[in-house]
Amino acid sequence: MIVVFGVLVFVHELGHFLLARRAGILCREFALGMGPRIFSVKRGETEYTLRLLPIGGLVRMAGEDPEMDVLKPHMEVGLELGEHDRVKRILVNEPRSTSSRVVYGTLISFDLEKQLTILLEQEGESRTYHVDPQAMLVNNGQEAQIAPLNRQFRGKTVSQRFWAIFAGPAANFLLAFVLLTGAAMAYGIPSNEPIIGEVVAGGPAAQAGLRTGDRVLSINGSPVSTWEQVAVTINQSPGKQLNLVVSRNGEELKIPVTPVTEDNVGKIKMTQVIEYSFVESIKYGGMATYDFTMMILTGLGKLVTGGVGLNELSGPAGILQMTGHFATKGFEVLIRWTAVLSVNLGLFNLLPLPALDGGRLVFLGIEALRGRPVDPNKEGLVHFVGFAFLMLLIVVVTWNDIQRLFFQN
CATH class of the missing domain: 2.30.42.10 (PDZ domain)
Structure with a gap:
């Protein structure tokens, strides 16, 4: 279960990650799992993290960073200067340094998105410092790279943001195609x-x-x-x-x-x-991916029209049981089941529901039509409500699984 879900989530998040990087978005974290960190390593601008609960993943893009909200006017800060006296590190709540390359003062104002400047009051005088686009904000020993607007998700065009979001579900469909094509090549059609x-x-x-x-x-x-x-x-x-x-x-x-x-x-x-045929295997991979997609869409349609009730849905526990069952049938069956789950994950994320990729695409569509983005606070509230609804749905389907596993013969 962990291996299968790990592959599905990794490929989904990799789609987001690659297209975001291609658009020039600063990706702060690429994580597998949720909850507390159990392992992390930083390579370049990104921290690669493994978290405790194997129930999802994330690519944390610049623009929604609580760690960047620590700077406030009238606070004491230190600035470590680099080449051409540009700020390369902003020090907050750090021990005072004796280095000649570190200056201190009271923060008057700052702009780390467009002008990349910091205005300090030093000995009764104001002085402006220019900030390096890759400067680090250091707070209580924790470092975070600043993100100018052109490195943030919201600073990109609608098209670039669309592809960065859509790439996650698209990667799941591509994975299903690759798995089904590979199975056809290995086991025949x-x-x-x-x-x-x-x-x-x-x-x-x-x-x-x-x-x-x-x-x-x-x-x-x-x-x-x-x-x-x-x-x-x-x-x-x-x-x-x-x-x-x-x-x-x-x-x-x-x-x-x-x-x-x-x-x-x-x-x-x-x-x-x-x-056994290379060409036919590719055709089979495409057709089987399409057939699974239509099968799942038909099931979703029945859920909306009432043909399928909530009591018939399965959650993580049910999927765990089915994955174990299919694993006993052999590697070929497990590969095909993984492809079905991958299509299902891609389709589910494309549903136009808040907190899902599909919901974010809806807001991008609205922005494209009206020529300006929806108020971030309002959009955030909608996604929060949607996330709460999804958590409630998971609780319901998990209870269904528990009843089937323990209370039915």
Whole structure:
């Protein structure tokens, strides 16, 4: 469960991260998991973090940084000067330095977004200092790089912000395509030709005399041209004799077979031919990703129209149980299940709900139409309410999972 979810979340956040970096946005943190940090390492401008709870992740972009709100007028600050007397470190609540490159004074005003200046009062006189665009703010030993407006998320164009947000869900769809294509290359693609592949020893097909390589021409006098026709006819005929005409080595043979009943459908214990093709694997990856997407969208539609109730939804506990079940079926099945979860994660995040990527895209759309952004405070309130709703939904579906796991046979 941790490995599967870790891969899904990593790829989702990597999509956000790469497109944000491409747009020039300062990404302060790339985190896997939520809650307390258990490991972190800083490379360049970004801190890469592993957090305790494996239930999500985040890319923290500059522009919504509580650590940058410590500067207030009339407070005492120190400025460490670098080349050309530009400020390279702003010291707040730090021990007083004796270095000649550190100056102190009372903060009068500052602009760390556009003008990159700090105005200090020193011995009754005002002096303006120019700040390096990559200067560090140091508060109680904690360092944070400043972010001029052109390095902040909100300082980018609507198009750049759109792609930085959309890239997360898009990465999940891409992952699903890659997984399904890789599975097809490794394990083959079931052919829709009406040719028999493996015949299970002792099963009805083997007892009737069917062999690997036989091409089914007709069933009960009705011609067949696809494996789907063969499978549907057999599944719909439990306990009923079927007369198959097959072609074997240029000869047509009539072979009667009676499907046994399993899970209320007919089975004769044979499989279709498996094909291996690079081009067909790519086609399969694309079509399977599309099919899973439409299947999930149909389920979401039923949820909205009332065709599916909240009591039928599963949360993390239910997904954990299903992941464990599919893992016991083999690596191929687990890969396909991971692809389904990846599509589901991508679609869920694109829902136009506050606190999700889709909700943020809605606000970007509104900004594009009206020519100016929505008030950040109002947007933040909407996302907060949406986040609370999502937490409530998680509680509900988790309770569903608990009931199914412990109170139902």
